[in-house]
Amino acid sequence: MPGPLTVWVEMRVRLRKKHPCGSDVWTVTRTGADIGLVCDGCGRRIMLDREEFERRVREVISSAPEAGSA
Ligand SMILES: [Zn+2]
Structure with missing residues (x-):
């Protein structure tokens, strides 16, 4: 995925590798x-640094939240 990725809480993503x-x-x-x-x-929780996260994301599933909504 080229370029910086916008990340927000409750964003859903598909990663390259299956859990x-x-x-x-x-x-x-x-x-x-x-x-x-x-x-x-x-329900397993993990933490990735942003660089690692961007490398692993294959697809963003949810659409970006509306501007102005909390
Ligand atoms: Zn799992």
Whole structure:
């Protein structure tokens, strides 16, 4: 995915590698220097630094939140 990625809480992404539980969909729980993610399949929580996160994302599933909405 070229260019800097906009990341927001509750953003849903598909990662390049499947989690051992079989899901490849994750939801962002925290943004900043490190990105917090929770697996949609099993609820496992992980933290990735932003660079690692951007490398692993294959597809953004949810659309960006409306400007102005909290
Ligand atoms: Zn999982």
